[in-house]
Amino acid sequence: MKAFSPIEKHQDYTGAKMGLWIFLFGELLLFGAMFILYSVFRHWYPQDFHNASRSLNMITGTVHTLVLLTSSLTMVLSITAIQKGNKKLCLTFLFLTILLGLLFMVNKYFEWEHKIHNGIYPGSEFLLAQAKGVMVFFSLYYSMVGIHGLHVIIGIVLLSWIFWEVLKKPDHHSRWDAFLHKDFPGCHLAIVDAQGKEVWKGEVFDDSVKQIHLRVSYHPVKERIHFHDFISLENCGLYWHLVDMIWIFLFPLYYLIS
Amino acid sequence: MDVSVSYNQEKTAYPGIFGWIFSTDHKRIGVLYLLSIATFFIVGASIGVVMRLEMLTPGQTIVQPRTYNALFTVHGVIMIFLIVLPGVPSIFGNFFLPIQLGAKDVAFPKLNILSWWLYMTGALIAVAGLFVGGGAPDTGWTFYAPYTLKSATNIVMPLFGAFILGISSIITGLNFITTIHRMRCPGMTWNKMPLFAWGLYATAWIQVLANPIVGITLLLVIFEKVFDIGVFDPSKGGDPLLYQHLFWIYSHPAVYIMILPGMGIISEILPTFSKKNIFGYKAIAYSSMLIAIIGSFVWAHHMFTTGMSDIARIVFSFLTFLVAIPTGVKIFNWLATLYGGSIEVKTPLLYALVFIFQFCIGGFTGMILGTLSTDLHVHDTYYVVGHFHYTMFGGLGFALLGGLYYWFPKMFGKMYSEKHSRIALGTLFVGFNTLYFHMLIMGWLGMPRRYYDYLGYFQTLHVTSTIGSWILFVGIFYMMGNLIHAGLKGEKAQANPWGGTTLEWKISSPPPTENFEEIPEVVYGPYERKGGQE
Numbered sequence: 001m002k003a004f005s006p007i008e009k010h011q012d013y014t015g016a017k018m019g020l021w022i023f024l025f026g027e028l029l030l031f032g033a034m035f036i037l038y039s040v041f042r043h044w045y046p047q048d049f050h051n052a053s054r055s056l057n058m059i060t061g062t063v064h065t066l067v068l069l070t071s072s073l074t075m076v077l078s079i080t081a082i083q084k085g086n087k088k089l090c091l092t093f094l095f096l097t098i099l100l101g102l103l104f105m106v107n108k109y110f111e112w113e114h115k116i117h118n119g120i121y122p123g124s125e126f127l128l129a130q131a132k133g134v135m136v137f138f139s140l141y142y143s144m145v146g147i148h149g150l151h152v153i154i155g156i157v158l159l160s161w162i163f164w165e166v167l168k169k170p171d172h173h174s175r176w177d178a179f180l181h182k183d184f185p186g187c188h189l190a191i192v193d194a195q196g197k198e199v200w201k202g203e204v205f206d207d208s209v210k211q212i213h214l215r216v217s218y219h220p221v222k223e224r225i226h227f228h229d230f231i232s233l234e235n236c237g238l239y240w241h242l243v244d245m246i247w248i249f250l251f252p253l254y255y256l257i258s
Numbered sequence: 259m260d261v262s263v264s265y266n267q268e269k270t271a272y273p274g275i276f277g278w279i280f281s282t283d284h285k286r287i288g289v290l291y292l293l294s295i296a297t298f299f300i301v302g303a304s305i306g307v308v309m310r311l312e313m314l315t316p317g318q319t320i321v322q323p324r325t326y327n328a329l330f331t332v333h334g335v336i337m338i339f340l341i342v343l344p345g346v347p348s349i350f351g352n353f354f355l356p357i358q359l360g361a362k363d364v365a366f367p368k369l370n371i372l373s374w375w376l377y378m379t380g381a382l383i384a385v386a387g388l389f390v391g392g393g394a395p396d397t398g399w400t401f402y403a404p405y406t407l408k409s410a411t412n413i414v415m416p417l418f419g420a421f422i423l424g425i426s427s428i429i430t431g432l433n434f435i436t437t438i439h440r441m442r443c444p445g446m447t448w449n450k451m452p453l454f455a456w457g458l459y460a461t462a463w464i465q466v467l468a469n470p471i472v473g474i475t476l477l478l479v480i481f482e483k484v485f486d487i488g489v490f491d492p493s494k495g496g497d498p499l500l501y502q503h504l505f506w507i508y509s510h511p512a513v514y515i516m517i518l519p520g521m522g523i524i525s526e527i528l529p530t531f532s533k534k535n536i537f538g539y540k541a542i543a544y545s546s547m548l549i550a551i552i553g554s555f556v557w558a559h560h561m562f563t564t565g566m567s568d569i570a571r572i573v574f575s576f577l578t579f580l581v582a583i584p585t586g587v588k589i590f591n592w593l594a595t596l597y598g599g600s601i602e603v604k605t606p607l608l609y610a611l612v613f614i615f616q617f618c619i620g621g622f623t624g625m626i627l628g629t630l631s632t633d634l635h636v637h638d639t640y641y642v643v644g645h646f647h648y649t650m651f652g653g654l655g656f657a658l659l660g661g662l663y664y665w666f667p668k669m670f671g672k673m674y675s676e677k678h679s680r681i682a683l684g685t686l687f688v689g690f691n692t693l694y695f696h697m698l699i700m701g702w703l704g705m706p707r708r709y710y711d712y713l714g715y716f717q718t719l720h721v722t723s724t725i726g727s728w729i730l731f732v733g734i735f736y737m738m739g740n741l742i743h744a745g746l747k748g749e750k751a752q753a754n755p756w757g758g759t760t761l762e763w764k765i766s767s768p769p770p771t772e773n774f775e776e777i778p779e780v781v782y783g784p785y786e787r788k789g790g791q792e
Contacts (some may be wrong), residue, residue: 015365015440022432022466030470033504034478037489040500123486132495139487139494143478 013231020235024242027151031246034144038253041136048133053258055120056141060111061255064104065247071100072244075237082230087166090233094163097240101156108149141254148250151243158236166233176214184209264671264768279374282367285769287374288353289669292662294378295341295349296738302336303734305329310693310727313720316712323710327396328411330708332388334399339420340381342650343512346519347430347465348377350661351458353669355434357762357769358452360443360778365436373429380422387415398708400509403490403501407482414483417476424473427515431465434458443761445780449540452760452784456543457522460550464511464518468554472508475501499564506557514553516650517617518546520657521588524610527664528592529785530758531607532599536785538591545584552581562633571630578628585621589614604756605679609660612687616652620645623698638708641701647694656686659737666741667751671768674744682740685733692726760784 042049078093119126122139189202189212265285270277278286309329312319321329352370356363364370388394391412397405406413438459442451479501481487488494490501529536536542558566558574592614601607623645626632636642667673700719705712712720754763761778762769 012365012440015436018439019366019369019432019436022435023428026428026432026466026470029467030474033471033474033507037478037500037504040497041489041495045495122481122488128494134495135488136495139489139496142485143481143487143489147474147477 016231020238027242038140045133048131049137050258052134052137056255058255061251063107065251067100067104068244068247071097072241075240079234079237091166098156098159101152104152144250148246155240155243162233162236178212265771266768268771282371284352284356284364284370287370288349290374291348298336298340302333305333307727307731310724314724316714326710328394331395331398335416338399339423342516342654344377346658347458347461354762355455355458357773358455358760359441360761361441362773364433365440366433369429369433373426376422376426380419384416384419387412403498406479407491414480417480421473421476424469427465428469431462434462443777443780450780450783453525453542454522456546457519460546461515461518464515464550468508468511471504475504502561506560510557511554514549516654520654523657523661524613527606527610527660528595530756531602531604532596534599537594541587542591545587548584549581559628562630563637575628575630582625606660606664608683609656609663613653613656616648620648620653636701638706639701640697640705640707643707644694644697644701652690667755668762668767670745671751672744672748673751674740674748678740682733682737685729685736689726689730689733693723693730696723
């Protein structure tokens with residue numbers, strides 16, 4: 001064992017990204033199963049789907065799409081900002097992304113509120129009187145858009161958490177610990193430069209020194225912000241894009257088929 | 259940090275049990291899973307014994323028909339979702355995967371403990387659902403629509419529990435995939451990776467890719483119950499057959515989630531006790547991947563009698579037969595590994611041999627079920643019940659126990675009594691085959707599964723089968739008692755009691771917290787005994 005080895009804080013940039021991509025595959029399959037259901041039912045009831053889709057407001061749908069697409073843009077900008085070391089800009093764009101996410105949810109709320117007010121919801125008397133294909137259309141619409149909305153909410157929570165992380169970020173520490181107490185008496189601690197020349201030298205240890213703990217604190221200067229430190233931000237971004245992408249499929253399949 | 263302290267002795271930030279349930283150490287998490295799964299297993303097995311007791315005589319023996327329906331549902335839910343699905347990956351995968359790869363932990367230790375917490379949450383929600391609301395579900399573990407939609411029992415909570423268990427399983431899967439890709443020690447190429455890790459790798463992909471589909475399917479059923487949507491309800495324009503498709507798209511690959519890591523354990527045990535290199539390393543490793551891939555395209559063989567088109571049925575039947583090829587490749591390579599070895603007969607090896615015997619019966623009966631013409635006759639009979647108990651319990655269950663006997667000295671640093679272990683195995687073997695082989699016969703003669711009542715004609719076979727369940731139950735407690743006794747009072751185990759060659763045998767028993775003082779470097783294949791590797 002080496003006398004000094006940094007306490008391992010396992011950081012694996014590629015690994016972390018890989019983990020998230022695998023998770024996204026899973027998410028795709030989750031929605032994929034619902035898209036399969038959609039395609040089967042649309043094949044069975046093309047006319048009913050066409051009729052049912054008319055009651056969805058295309059303008060509201062377009063607003064949803066624009067809002068989410070813009071939020072993806074601000075998300076990318078936020079990641080680029082941190083890669084260039086601009087923390088303030090990163091936080092601004094992150095804030096905008098969260099705001100757009102919330103806007104999407106508010107818009108969604110009013111849309112659904114309006115629908116439910118008009119008696120169009122699963123199990124409503126109005127729907128039960130409709131053709132079977134119309135019932136299925138709205139069953140799928142509420143399930144898929146609902147689960148998508150749940151993902152948006154989860155995304156907003158994640159982004160808010162990452163906002164906090166970035167905000168308090170660059171103050172981090174590395175710690176080294178050593179416990180080889182037999183060797184310590186008669187040693188001294190030193191800081192050396194690249195050539196091995198001592199820049200700073202401490203006192204010689206006596207028997208009382210049994211352990212050494214070193215802590216290096218990184219101060220929040222611009223040079224220290226490194227995009228490897230922000231893998232969580234990138235991963236949140238990837239997740240956010242997936243949620244956006246799924247909406248891009250939901251939008252035409254529900255709003256544009258009439 | 260003192261590297262010689264073993265993982266279960268180490269002082270942690272939290273006292274007592276909290277040092278375990280908040281631990282991110284993969285070994286402690288593995289032990290947590292072992293204890294939780296063993297607890298649920300006793301519950302599930304006891305329900306099984308009650309069911310067999312009910313079938314002792316025609317008509318009512320001890321429970322009402324409705325209770326019987328609830329019993330077989332709960333037995334299935336507990337056994338499948340809480341035990342065999344997480345089973346080997348969660349217990350031994352967590353404990354040994356990082357060690358076998360020469361790593362200090364999995365790629366995401368915090369996600370790892372989260373997956374245990376989700377497992378417990380899902381399990382408790384599912385179990386609580388049996389007692390509140392309409393009571394225990396009575397639809398069978400498959401939760402087929404439209405039974406599920408009509409049943410007045412509490413379906414929603416067990417389904418939601420199963421959904422959370424699915425998330426836990428996905429997390430474990432993605433953790434293992436990332437660990438295997440990123441954390442193999444220097445020199446450990448893909449083809450020098452232990453076969454158990456290969457089994458877990460194939461499993462992990464199924465976990466990640468198949469779980470979301472059942473997750474969303476169960477969620478949609480919940481939506482049907484709670485929000486009145488109607489994708490599976492024909493009265494609302496939905497289609498119950500789609501439920502079956504989506505359910506089996508996951509649940510068929512799920513049986514490979516269960517069996518592949520079990521096969522991995524067998525591939526570890528055989529070379530160790532034959533004292534020779536594994537025969538056909540690559541064939542065994544890649545056949546795991548093949549099983550995972552082909553196994554994802556066979557789901558509709560559960561639905562031969564639902565009125566699918568003949569073309570679809572022939573294709574699915576053909577694909578089902580294809581799975582037998584990589585499985586056969588494994589079995590022949592295992593036998594070839596034994597051939598010419600200096601075999602040391604110890605309990606783990608006996609478990610492996612029993613596994614091969616019983617799994618072959620499970621596999622061959624599976625072929626009969628996969629054949630269209632015979633399936634129409636034995637579909638939904640005790641034949642199916644016998645078949646999947648031969649694969650899941652006789653196969654996976656015995657592989658898991660074999661793994662437990664193989665790695666017990668490593669996990670707990672104690673040796674068990676060889677004599678009592680063999681008696682326990684003998685009891686399990688006799689009990690198991692008495693119980694389930696008669697089910698195969700009954701099914702062949704036409705006894706339908708899940709029926710509460712039966713013709714007097716079947717009684718002798720039912721009685722024999724029930725007696726088998728008693729023997730098996732005794733065997734289970736004998737085995738558990740033996741291991742608990744060994745854990746408390748056993749002799750201290752050596753670092754390498756069996757002469758194994760993989761990395762876990764190169765560190766002390768039980769392993770130190772950090773696994774390795776220095777990350778090892780691998781030069782030889784995992785089971786090679788040349789070049790000074792002993």
